[in-house]
Amino acid sequence: MLAAAAKVFCEQGYVNASVQDVAEELGILKGSLYHYIDTKEDLLFRVLSEVAEDTGQILREVEEEADSMAPLDALRLYALRQVEFSMDHQVRVAVYHREIEALSESSRRLLVERHRRHERFVVGLIEQAQARGEVQPAFDPGALSKCVFATIVWTARWYSPLRDARRHFADRCAEFVVCGLSGPLAEGA
Amino acid sequence: MLAAAAKVFCEQGYVNASVQDVAEELGILKGSLYHYIDTKEDLLFRVLSEVAEDTGQILREVEEEADSMAPLDALRLYALRQVEFSMDHQVRVAVYHREIEALSESSRRLLVERHRRHERFVVGLIEQAQARGEVQPAFDPGALSKCVFATIVWTARWYSPLRDARRHFADRCAEFVVCGLSGPLAEGA
Numbered sequence: 001m002l003a004a005a006a007k008v009f010c011e012q013g014y015v016n017a018s019v020q021d022v023a024e025e026l027g028i029l030k031g032s033l034y035h036y037i038d039t040k041e042d043l044l045f046r047v048l049s050e051v052a053e054d055t056g057q058i059l060r061e062v063e064e065e066a067d068s069m070a071p072l073d074a075l076r077l078y079a080l081r082q083v084e085f086s087m088d089h090q091v092r093v094a095v096y097h098r099e100i101e102a103l104s105e106s107s108r109r110l111l112v113e114r115h116r117r118h119e120r121f122v123v124g125l126i127e128q129a130q131a132r133g134e135v136q137p138a139f140d141p142g143a144l145s146k147c148v149f150a151t152i153v154w155t156a157r158w159y160s161p162l163r164d165a166r167r168h169f170a171d172r173c174a175e176f177v178v179c180g181l182s183g184p185l186a187e188g189a
Numbered sequence: 190m191l192a193a194a195a196k197v198f199c200e201q202g203y204v205n206a207s208v209q210d211v212a213e214e215l216g217i218l219k220g221s222l223y224h225y226i227d228t229k230e231d232l233l234f235r236v237l238s239e240v241a242e243d244t245g246q247i248l249r250e251v252e253e254e255a256d257s258m259a260p261l262d263a264l265r266l267y268a269l270r271q272v273e274f275s276m277d278h279q280v281r282v283a284v285y286h287r288e289i290e291a292l293s294e295s296s297r298r299l300l301v302e303r304h305r306r307h308e309r310f311v312v313g314l315i316e317q318a319q320a321r322g323e324v325q326p327a328f329d330p331g332a333l334s335k336c337v338f339a340t341i342v343w344t345a346r347w348y349s350p351l352r353d354a355r356r357h358f359a360d361r362c363a364e365f366v367v368c369g370l371s372g373p374l375a376e377g378a
């Protein structure tokens with residue numbers, strides 16, 4: 001149901017799409033769909049929550065592994081896994097970033113709060129790397145983290161599974177992130 | 190007129206917004222607005238065309254300067270100027286990337302064609318840098334260029350003029366791009 005809803009929201013845009021369209025995509029009656037959801041916004045919230053759930057699961061896995069890793073290696077692993085997720089779930093990730101503002105304030109806030117955990121993790125690793133002299137200490141970790149998320153999020157917009165070799169490009173994006181963070185020090189030091 | 194339209198489209202979303210809303214934002218009658226435009230889509234197309242015009246102007250300026258520069262320096266300058274544009278015109282840039290798919294196929298294609306000039310420029314510089322041994326030759330320049338555009342585009346979503354020092358962060362994004370491209374070679378060579 002959520003995959004069908006994501007497809008319809010992606011193709012038609014959330015505002016244009018109706019619960020009827022989602023029911024047709026599923027080949028069921030609209031009434032049957034209303035057994036599972038209350039409103040169209042409820043459906044959107046569930047699609048976006050599932051994305052938050054899945055990327056949160058990746059975060060937890062990387063957090064566990066990160067304990068025994070250098071901070072930039074943990075960042076590389078985090079970027080790699082999240083970029084791969086953006087590649088494998090392009091439609092859902094694109095809908096997430098395009099439509100999150102269509103949610104009511106309270107629903108949106110729940111998702112933003114969940115994203116904050118990702119920000120704290122990435123910012124924390126950048127701060128650790130700065131303490132080790134691996135990232136320029138003068139740069140604001142919050143702003144740097146935005147550059148990291150840009151690479152992850154934008155992947156869902158441009159990646160073409162037919163054209164691009166999945167692992168090669170995920171590796172490349174992860175390297176882009178790590179070198180983007182650590183590069184200036186080598187040059188400037 | 191275009192600034193008012195961009196504001197309304199950004200706040201309400203293009204599909205929700207009406208020509209009436211834009212007229213109210215301007216403090217004029219809807220009929221007066223129809224002197225200048227034919228349809229709501231016409232208004233969206235003009236907003237996005239203006240963004241394409243302005244970023245195209247930046248491209249031309251950087252192209253001129255680039256003739257006497259090393260390719261990675263030209264890329265740094267291009268990223269810096271485009272990130273600054275995303276910061277200074279957040280609303281218009283955000284509407285561009287969120288609503289471009291709401292345009293008719295023919296209008297959309299005109300804008301995509303204009304963006305191709307940016308892609309060719311960035312890809313060309315990456316290829317030159319590869320020929321000079323400054324970027325890993327094994328990486329696909331097209332995919333690398335997407336990472337560059339990710340940093341530029343995403344800025345419009347996260348930048349906060351009250352929180353972030355404009356030039357410092359534009360510099361940081363430009364460095365992130367250049368080091369992201371050139372970093373792995375230094376490490377791996």
